[in-house]
Amino acid sequence: MSFAPPRDDAGRRDWLRLIRSEGVGPRGFQRLAERFASPAEALAALPEIAPRVRLASAQEAERELEAGAGAGARLVCFGEAAYPPALADIPDPPPVFWTLGEPGLALRPCVAIVGARNASAAGARFAAELARGLGEAGWVVVSGLARGVDAAAHGAALATGTVAVHAGGVDVVYPPQHAALAERIAGTGLRMSERPMGEQPTERSFPRRNRIVSGLSRGVVLVEAAERSGSLITARMAAEQGREVMATPGAPSDPRAAGCNALIRDGAALIRGAADVLEALGPALAPPRAARPLRPASSPSRPSAAGLPDAPPDGPPAARVAALLSAAPVSFDALAAAAGLQAADLAAALSELELDGLIDRRPGDLIALA
Template sequence: MQGPSDAERLAWLRLARTDGVGPVTFAELLNRFGSARAAVEALPDLARRAGRAGPMRIPSPAEAEGELAAGERLGARLICACEPDFPQALAALDPPPPLIWTLGQPELLDRPTVAIVGARVASAAGQRFARGLAAELGNAGQIVVSGLARGIDGAAHEGALETGTVAVLGGGIDDVYPPEHRKLYEAIAQAGCVVSESPPGYTAQARDFPRRNRIISGLSRAVVVVEAELRSGSLITARLAAEQGREVLAVPGSPLDPRAKGTNDLIRQGAALCEGAGDVLRALETFGGFRAREAPHYRAPPPCLSEAEGAALRDRLAALLSPTPVSRDELVRAAAAPAPAVFAALVELSLAGRAELLPGGMVVAA
C-alpha cells in the first residue's frame, strides 16, 4: 500500500474530525468518492440535501495542521488507515478507525497482542492475578494491551512493563486518567506505546470509552477479562472482541463477589476459562489471524435520483429507523430501493444527524 500525499493526509484528518463522521460513515464516503479530498468537498451539499438544520462543522486545513503540530510537540505520531504501517489488527476491522495517534513504539502494535481488562474497583487478588498473568504472557512473547484505568488495567500494564505494553486512551494522547497513573503513563510512553483515536489535548467523556474499548479489542488477538460486574465496560470490550473474531477468555470467581458475576456469565455464554497464561496461549493456537490489508476500493456512485426521489427515499428510511438497531440489508428490503441508493441515503441521513451508522452494518435513529 502506497502512502497518501500530504494534501490527502490532511483531508483524511479533516474528514475524520468532522462532526457526525464516524468510522462507518468515513468508510462509506471514501468508497463513494474515491478520496478524502473529494469527500470533504461533497460534505456540505450532502448534509444540506438530507435536511441538516445548521451548517456542518468541518475542520479547516489550518485546524488540521494545528492538530498535527500539537501531536508533533508531544513527540506523538499520527498514523492513518491508508498508510502502510497502520496496525494490521486494526486494518482488519470492518470498518477500521480512520486514524490513530501513537506515542512511544508503534511497532509493538504489529506484535502478537493480548488484552487484559477488568474492574476499576478491583480486589487485591484480582490485581495480583492480572499483574502475574501479564508478566507471564510478556515472557511468552505477547504484548499486553489495556486501557490505563484503575484496578485491573493498571495492574496488567505494570506486569508487562518490562516485556512491552500498550495503553489505549479515551481522551487525547496526552490525557492521563486517572491522574495517579502519570508515572505509569510515562513509563509506557517510554518503553511501550500509548494509543488514542482522539486529538491531542482532548479530555475523555463517558461516550468516548466504548470507542476506546473497540480499539483495545481490535488491537488484540485475545481479550482476557479478570473481574467485571454484570454492567461494565469490560463486558463491552469482550462483546466487541467476539464480534471482531477475537478469542475471549474470562477468569472465574466466587459467586459471592459482584465483581465475578460478569466473568462467570461470560464463561456461561461460551468464553474460555482462564486460570493462567497457559489457557491464553492454548486459545491462541486456534486463532486464524487477521485478513490481509486491502487498499480502499472505489465504489461506483449510487443511481442518479432526482432531488424529489432522493428526498422521498431519505424520508422513507428515516421513518423506518428506531432506537433498535436494524441491518442495512433489512432497510433495503423494507424501502424496496436499490442497495447503493439506500446506502448513500443512509450516509446522508447520518451527516444530517438523523441516523447513526454502526459497525457490523447496523443503523439506528439518531
C-alpha cells in the first residue's frame, strides 16, 4: 500500500469510508492505494471508475468511530507504528483493524495455536500446556477465541501474552459464553478485528479471521483438527503466507485427529510439546526475549542491552523498536544498542510510538510498552 497513514480524525474517517464501501475489500483497497495518493482521492474517483460500488457515507464512518471510542477500542491503520509488520507482509492485509487491550503484543514474536471446537479433555489440556510453555519462552499466543482448543490456549497464555482475533466486531464476543475470557484478554492481552464495530460474525467471517491469525504468527500449531475443519483452512493460509505449519498427532481412529495426522503425513512438523515448536521455527528466526509479567508488581532495575534481543532486521524503525519493548522498562541507551539506532533516530521512533500511545516513559530515562 502507498497511502500515508492518517494523521487526524478526518483521515481515519476516509480510511473507514473506503474499506467499508461495498465491493472494495482488502485487495481492492490495496489496488486503489497503488493508484491514488490518498483515500479521499480514491473516494472521489470511485463513482466514475466503479459506478456500481456503493460508497460508505461519512456519517456511517463517523458512527463507527464513535462506537469504537465508546467501547474503548482503538483503530489501527496500515503503515502506523502499531500495525504488526508480520501482518503487513501477507498478500491481503487488513487496511484497518480495531483493538482492545495491549496493542504492543501484536508486535512481538507470535505463534498461533488453533484446533477443534469440540476438543477432547486431553486435547484442551495439551493446548494449554503448549501455550503455557511457549509463553514462558517469550512467545505471544494467537488464536481465534473459539471453543475448545482456542479457549484453552488463550486462558493458559493470559499471564504471558495472548491475542484473540475476532470474526465479528471487536466488541462482539462469539461464542457469548466466552465473555469473561474476552474481558480478561482485553485486560492483559489484546483483542482485534478488521470487521466493523458491532458486526455479528457470519459463516464467511471465519476464513477471513483465520488469515489474520496465521498472518500475525511465525508459525501455526494445530491441536485436534478434523478433516475439512476450519483449522485446516488456517493451516493452508499459513502455508501460503510462508509460515511454519505444525500439528500434534492423534490416534488414527479419532476423527478429531484426522486433519492433524494428514498434515503430518504431508510434511507438517510433528509437535509433542513447546520444545518441538521452538525447534520447528528454526534457528533462522531470532529467538524472542524471555517472557516478563505484563504488569510487574514492582519497578525492575535498569536492564542492560544484553537483556534485549536483536532488533528485527526490517520494518520501519518505530515498529522495530516496539518489538523490543515490553512492560518491563529499559533504558534509552540499552534500547539504542539493541535496536542498532543512533540516538536521534531512536528519539524520532520513540516520539512516533508515544504519539500513538504505545509507550510509557518512566523516570530515569526508562521506556516501556504502555
